[in-house]
Structures are given as C-alpha cells and as structure tokens.
Amino acid sequence: MGIFNQKFTTAHDTAPFSQIKIEDYLPAFEQGIEKAKTEIDAITENAEGPTFSNTIEALAYSGMQLDRISSIFFNLHSAETNEELDKIAQEVAPKLAALANDINLNLALFERVKSVHSEKDSLNLNAEQQTLLDKSYKGFVRNGALLNTEKKDRLRQIDAELAVLKLKFGENILAETNAYQLHLTDEKDLSGLPEGAIEAARGLAASLDKEGWIFTLDYPSYIPFVTYADNRELRKEISLAAGRKAFQKNEYDNSQNLLSIAKLRYERAQLLGYATHAHFVLEERMAQNPERVQLFLEDLLSKAKPAAGGEFDELSAFAKKLDGLEHLEKWDGAYYSEKLKQEKFQLDDELLKPYFKLERVLNGAFTVAFKLFGLHFKEVDTIDKYHDEVQTFEVTDDQGNFIAVFYADFFPRKGKRNGAWMTSFKPQYQINGNNERPHVSIVCNFTKPTATKPSLLTFNEVTTLFHEFGHALHGMLANTTYPNLSGTSVFWDFVELPSQIMENWCYEKDALALFARHYESNEAIPMDLVEKIKVSASFMEGMATLRQLSFGLLDMGWHGQDPTGIHDVKAFENSCFASTQFYPDVADNAMSPSFSHIFNGGYSSGYYSYKWAEVLDADAFAYFQEKGIFDKEVAAKFKDNILSQGGSEHPMTLYKRFRGKEPQVDALLKRAGLLA
Incomplete structure (x- = not known):
C-alpha cells in the first residue's frame, strides 16, 4: 500500500517527504x-435532483486526494527535481489534462450544475456560495461544455499537447541554465566583483574539482557579475549567454515550442467562442478585456517614457564621462546604473549587505507579521523536509491557535529552477466542522553562506523575501470554506497585491529598525543609509517601469491577437518592443524562448498584472501611511477583507471594502517619482 493511499501520520498532516519513494x-x-x-460519478449518478450541496459543494471537494499528490509532486519538480521526476511529469501531465477535460466536458455533470445555476436567485446563498456557483458554471462553459462532440475532442487534444509543451518549455530553460559556465582562472578578471560573489564562485569551482572561479546563469551568480564586473567583454559574454537561453537552434531551442503554444492557445480560444487567448483569460480578471489592458499599459508608458528617456540619457552621459563609452549596450546597463547610484547616493549593495543577514531578515518579516496580524513563528524540527536546507515553522495566533505550517527554502541547487515563488502543499478549507489549516512554502535562490560569511542579502533580495512572504501570508491567513476559493485562489491580477504591499515595509525606518543590524558588530543600520534607501527607491524607476511594460506588451502581443501568421520569433518580438526599446538590439538574443512566466507559468495574458497590482499596493499602502505603518485597525481591515477572503468575492468588492474606494493610479506614479 503506497504512502499516498493512507492518512499521513505526521505532525499537522504534513507531507512525509522522507518516506516517499520515486x-x-x-x-x-x-x-x-x-x-x-x-x-464525479457519485455526483452525476445521484438519484436525487441537483442541489447546491449534492452538486456544487460535492464538486468543490472532489479530487482532493489527487490535488494533494499533485501539489507535493509538482512542488518538488520545481524545487528539487531530477531526471526521474522530469520523466514522471512528462507522463503525468497529459493524464491530468485528460482528467480535467473528462470533468469539464462531462455533459451529465454540466446539466446538474446548470440546473442549480438556473435557480441561483431563489437559493438564498451567501457571497462565497454565490461565487462558488458562478465559478463552477463558468468553469464548464469556459472549458467547452457547450461544444459539440467533434470540437470537444479537439479541445482535449489541444489541452494534452499544451500540457506537454509547457513542461518541455520549462525543462529546456533549466537545461540551458545548467549547461553554461563562465570559468575564470585569471584573478584580474574578478576586478570590481564583491568578495561574496568571488567566494561563491571559488566554492562552485572547487566543488567541481576545478581551479579558479565559476560563474553561472543562476541569478545569485549572474546578477552580481553583470552589475559589478569591470571586465566589459566578460559582462558581454555572460549577458549574451543569458539572452540566448533556449534560442540556440539546438535540442533545447524553445522557438518552435512557444509558437506551438501561442497557436494552440489561440485555436482553443476560438473553439470556445473568444476572439483571442487574451479575451478568454481576461474575462476572469479585474482588467476584464485586452482593450483595457492595452490602454492601461499605454497610459503608463506615456507617463513613464519621458522619465525613462531622461534616465537613459543621464546614464549614457555618465558612462561616457567615466569610461569614454560612445554607446551603452545591454551588458552595460546594470553596471553603470550601480556606479551612478553609488555616485548619487553613496549607496551600493555591498555597503548594505552586511546589515541584511538572511536569518535576521526572515525574523524581520516574522516581526512585521506579528505587529500587523498577531502571528507567531516557531521553528520546529518535527516536520519532515524534502531537503536539508529547508526550514520548517509552526505558525500560531495570539491565542495560541494553530494557523499554518510554513516552509522556507532559500538557496540555489542543481534541481531547483531559478527565481522565487510561493506555493502550498495543502490549502486551507473547512469540512465537517473542521477548519483544515494550510501548509505554505516560499522558495528562493539567495547566496549561500560560505566558510567565512553567513548568507547576506542584497536589498533587492530583501524585498524579494518580503514579496514572497506576502504571498505566504495570503495563503496562511486564508479563512474560506472551499479549497478552490482559498488563499491565493484569486483573480490573477489581484494575487500580487498581498505580496507587493509587503515590500513597502522594507523602505520604512520603523520596520528596518526591527531587523537591519550588522552581522558582525550588531550595530543597527545607520539612519542616513535608511534615508538613502528610501530616496534611491525611485532611482531609474522610469527605465524599470518601461522594462516591465515591455514584458506586458510582449505578452499581449503573443496572446492578444491571431498568432498564426507569426513565423519569426525574433522579428515579432522586436515589433512588440519597438516603443520601449532604448538599448541596441542583440541579433542572437531573444526574450520569448525563456519567458517562462507566460509560456509555462500562469501569467499568459497576465504579465500586466505586476504593474496593475503595483497600483493596488501603492494605493493600499498609502492608507497605512496615513494611519501609521503598524496601525492595528488598518491591518485588521486588510487581513479581514483581503488576506483571509481568498477568492470568495470579486476582488474589487473586497478592495473597496478595505479601502472605501477604488484604487487610484496616481499613488503609484507618485511613489515612483513619475508624477510631474
């Protein structure tokens, strides 16, 4: 009898990782x-007529054993994978897509759902029940329940193909990331690099029995290199390697994969009666349609572009003055931005890092959560882990009630994909009078401790940790009835609000005072540095905004129109970037083949939501600033109306209940220094 077929006998019903075999x-x-x-058969074969309870609720609670297995497996596939797991994922993905289609295209089931939905006005449902009913009905219609048999079969085919293509897309990027090494043996090539980056590179080389230093495309290795290395040719080499990922006409090239994904998504949308994939996706978003997204992106672009142009000119003049550079290239941007930032603010990441020891920053996030929401985090060793580096915590409230299990996994390793994310091993939901509490995880790729130094974070990594922790709070504080409306199960352009708002505390003196202390002397971060962090927060914000907008426009390019005529990935991408481009183009580099957010993550037609959520978070944090950043009343409103509610009501309803009005774009422009 397999481990998954019995009730786990672990603390809090956590995943028994050490007992699971491949x-x-x-x-x-x-x-x-x-x-x-x-x-599902039990629902459709029920002799009683369809009711909210025996159909809609029964459907919401179906498949939970499979969901649990899937969440454990696919979380490991992202954070601790190997060739065997990759193989299983390829085999399982089409089966899961087929099951989803078996359910979504099940006519008897749809008839029951439709019957309950047709009576919804007389059922006396609460807000969450109404949302569940609407979501259930729409889920069927949006997944082909009204199609004829031939079209349903084609839909199944498309979904099975997409499941495999998306997995392959991600695996190719990981393979290309792992395949590249910049191996240096001459010490002078390290000029400009921070000590920590050099030590990590030496450690990596030693672990591979090589002399010298090895730098990779993993962010903790790549970002310091392009930001600090004085050797321009080497910056160029590693930058070009990053830009070529999955775009090298080899077995890992994603060009064909992404064209197939875009075309299949378009065909799927057309089958279902939508003009494009973006029309299909955005029907279930706050933004509602591609026209609104395009207007939103272009409005921000018109406001940010003049500032970005001024910043680019300033950066170009600075590089010319400093090193006689005639033209800035992509591999120069981070390097000269950092130098200019140092000159303007006497502030650089290496100066800040000693104050941001990872353990302290994590405890700082915990303290902020305590001051705002009354949460307590206690590290425990009674919870099984999937890797030695993972930390496990029990989360309780002020009354000592158990709230959640929290996993934290912070360092890069071979089987872990790049970037940072929050996920869950078990959602929150209520059943048979029990409030089942969630198991939430954050996964990052920060610099590992070395023989002489603890893990010290760049300020950008500090905000990343707070960002993912904000998602985690959304999961941990969930308090809804149904698992599919719980925690982060919200409209995709609302999901970044809880994460992005948490970043704001990283810029506040009262919050930094809680955790920013020198790792050797224990001295608190000097207030003049805090002031500089705050003032420099909007440094190069015009360029940063344009970069985000360019990704949003590229996403809408692939998904907001008919892509069947696109054959040249690079040429199409250049046309999407035309209005946001300042640096000269690099012919053998392309963004799309490694744009995993939209081709194997959940952000297709949704990349704009990062900026959309910034509008929400700037507006929401302005409320905290009016009352005090640890104001209990505002925090309680945020917790009760946003964090605990999941997707139980329309996000704009929840937001207005918290804020008293709709969000204003000016709050973002003001914070970013883009308002004239």
Whole structure:
C-alpha cells in the first residue's frame, strides 16, 4: 500500500517527504485520478435532483486526494527535481489534462450544475456560495461544455499537447541554465566583483574539482557579475549567454515550442467562442478585456517614457564621462546604473549587505507579521523536509491557535529552477466542522553562506523575501470554506497585491529598525543609509517601469491577437518592443524562448498584472501611511477583507471594502517619482 493511499501520520498532516519513494508517484497519480473519477460519478449518478450541496459543494471537494499528490509532486519538480521526476511529469501531465477535460466536458455533470445555476436567485446563498456557483458554471462553459462532440475532442487534444509543451518549455530553460559556465582562472578578471560573489564562485569551482572561479546563469551568480564586473567583454559574454537561453537552434531551442503554444492557445480560444487567448483569460480578471489592458499599459508608458528617456540619457552621459563609452549596450546597463547610484547616493549593495543577514531578515518579516496580524513563528524540527536546507515553522495566533505550517527554502541547487515563488502543499478549507489549516512554502535562490560569511542579502533580495512572504501570508491567513476559493485562489491580477504591499515595509525606518543590524558588530543600520534607501527607491524607476511594460506588451502581443501568421520569433518580438526599446538590439538574443512566466507559468495574458497590482499596493499602502505603518485597525481591515477572503468575492468588492474606494493610479506614479 503506497504512502499516498493512507492518512499521513505526521505532525499537522504534513507531507512525509522522507518516506516517499520515486516509484510511489505514478501509482499514486493513477489511483488519485481513479478516485476523482469515482467522486464525479457519485455526483452525476445521484438519484436525487441537483442541489447546491449534492452538486456544487460535492464538486468543490472532489479530487482532493489527487490535488494533494499533485501539489507535493509538482512542488518538488520545481524545487528539487531530477531526471526521474522530469520523466514522471512528462507522463503525468497529459493524464491530468485528460482528467480535467473528462470533468469539464462531462455533459451529465454540466446539466446538474446548470440546473442549480438556473435557480441561483431563489437559493438564498451567501457571497462565497454565490461565487462558488458562478465559478463552477463558468468553469464548464469556459472549458467547452457547450461544444459539440467533434470540437470537444479537439479541445482535449489541444489541452494534452499544451500540457506537454509547457513542461518541455520549462525543462529546456533549466537545461540551458545548467549547461553554461563562465570559468575564470585569471584573478584580474574578478576586478570590481564583491568578495561574496568571488567566494561563491571559488566554492562552485572547487566543488567541481576545478581551479579558479565559476560563474553561472543562476541569478545569485549572474546578477552580481553583470552589475559589478569591470571586465566589459566578460559582462558581454555572460549577458549574451543569458539572452540566448533556449534560442540556440539546438535540442533545447524553445522557438518552435512557444509558437506551438501561442497557436494552440489561440485555436482553443476560438473553439470556445473568444476572439483571442487574451479575451478568454481576461474575462476572469479585474482588467476584464485586452482593450483595457492595452490602454492601461499605454497610459503608463506615456507617463513613464519621458522619465525613462531622461534616465537613459543621464546614464549614457555618465558612462561616457567615466569610461569614454560612445554607446551603452545591454551588458552595460546594470553596471553603470550601480556606479551612478553609488555616485548619487553613496549607496551600493555591498555597503548594505552586511546589515541584511538572511536569518535576521526572515525574523524581520516574522516581526512585521506579528505587529500587523498577531502571528507567531516557531521553528520546529518535527516536520519532515524534502531537503536539508529547508526550514520548517509552526505558525500560531495570539491565542495560541494553530494557523499554518510554513516552509522556507532559500538557496540555489542543481534541481531547483531559478527565481522565487510561493506555493502550498495543502490549502486551507473547512469540512465537517473542521477548519483544515494550510501548509505554505516560499522558495528562493539567495547566496549561500560560505566558510567565512553567513548568507547576506542584497536589498533587492530583501524585498524579494518580503514579496514572497506576502504571498505566504495570503495563503496562511486564508479563512474560506472551499479549497478552490482559498488563499491565493484569486483573480490573477489581484494575487500580487498581498505580496507587493509587503515590500513597502522594507523602505520604512520603523520596520528596518526591527531587523537591519550588522552581522558582525550588531550595530543597527545607520539612519542616513535608511534615508538613502528610501530616496534611491525611485532611482531609474522610469527605465524599470518601461522594462516591465515591455514584458506586458510582449505578452499581449503573443496572446492578444491571431498568432498564426507569426513565423519569426525574433522579428515579432522586436515589433512588440519597438516603443520601449532604448538599448541596441542583440541579433542572437531573444526574450520569448525563456519567458517562462507566460509560456509555462500562469501569467499568459497576465504579465500586466505586476504593474496593475503595483497600483493596488501603492494605493493600499498609502492608507497605512496615513494611519501609521503598524496601525492595528488598518491591518485588521486588510487581513479581514483581503488576506483571509481568498477568492470568495470579486476582488474589487473586497478592495473597496478595505479601502472605501477604488484604487487610484496616481499613488503609484507618485511613489515612483513619475508624477510631474
């Protein structure tokens, strides 16, 4: 009997990682799929007429064993993968897509849902129940329930193909990231690099039995190199390697994959009666349609572009004055920005890093959560881990009630994808009078401690930790009835509000005073540095805004129109970037083939939501600033109306309940220094 077929006997029903064997997964998926089908059959074969309880609620609670297996497996596939897990993922993805289609295209099930939905006005449902009913009905319609048999079959085919293509897309990027090494043996090539980056590179080389220093495309290695290395040719080399990822006409090239994904998504949308994939996606977003997204992006672009142009000219003049550079290239941007920032503010990451020891920053996030929401985090060793580096915490409230399990996984390693994310191993939901509490995880790629130094974070990494921790709070404080409306199960352009608002505390004196202390002397961060952090927060913000807008425009380019005529990935991408481009183009580099957010993450037609959520978070944090950044009343409103509510009501309803009005774009422009 496999480990997944019995109730876990672990603390808080946590995943028993140490007992799971690779060979457990496939049978567990098979059984989970069968159990989900049986649960669906029980709904459709119920002799009683369809009711909210025996149809809509029963559907919401179906497939939970499979969901649990999937969340454990796919979380490991992102954070601790290997060739065997990759193989299983390829095998399982089409089966899961087929099951989703079996459910979404099940006519008997749809008839029952439709019957309940047609009576919704007389059912006396609360707000969350109404949302669940609408979501259930729309879920069927949006997934082909109204199609004829031939079109349903084609939809199944498309979904199975997409499932495999998206996985392959991500695996290719990981393979290309792992394949590249910049191996240096001459010490003078290290000029300008911070001590920590040099030490990490030496450690990596030693671990591979090589002399010298090895730099990679993993962010903790790549970002310091392009930001600080004085050797322009080497910056160029590693920058070009990053830009060529999955765009090298080799077995890992994603050009064909992404064209297939874009075209299949378009065909799927057309089958369902939508003009484009973006029209299909945005129907379930705050933004509602591509026209609104385009207007939003272009409005911000018109406001940010003059500032960005001024910043680019200033940076160009600075590089010319400093090093006689005639033209800035992409591999110069981070380097000269950092130098200019140092000159303007006498502030550089290396000066700040000693004050941001990882453990302290994490405890700082915990303290902010305590001051705002009354949460307590206690590290425990009674919870099983999937890797030695993972930390595990029990989260309780002021009354000592158990709130959540929290996992933290901070360092890069071979089987872990780049970037930072929050995820969950088990959602919050209520069933049979029990409030099942969530198991939430954040995964990052920060610099590892070395023989002589603890893990010291750049300020950007500090905000990343707070960002992912904000998502985690959304998961941990969830308090809804149904698992599919819980925590971060919200409209995609609302999901970044809880994460992005948390970043604001990193710029506030009262918050920094809680955790920013020198790792050797224990001296608090000097207030003049805090002031500089705050003033420099909007440094090069015009360029940064344009960069985000360019990704949003590229996303809408691929998904907001008919892509069937696109054959040249690079040429198409250049046309999307035309209005946001300042640096000269690099012919053999392309963004799309490694743009995993939109081609194997959940952000297709949704990349704009980072900026959209910035409008929400700037507006929401302005409320905290009016009352005090640790004001209990505002924090309680935020917790009760946003964090605990998940997707139980329309996000604008929740936001207005918290804020008293709709969000204003001016709050963002003001914070970014882009308002004239």
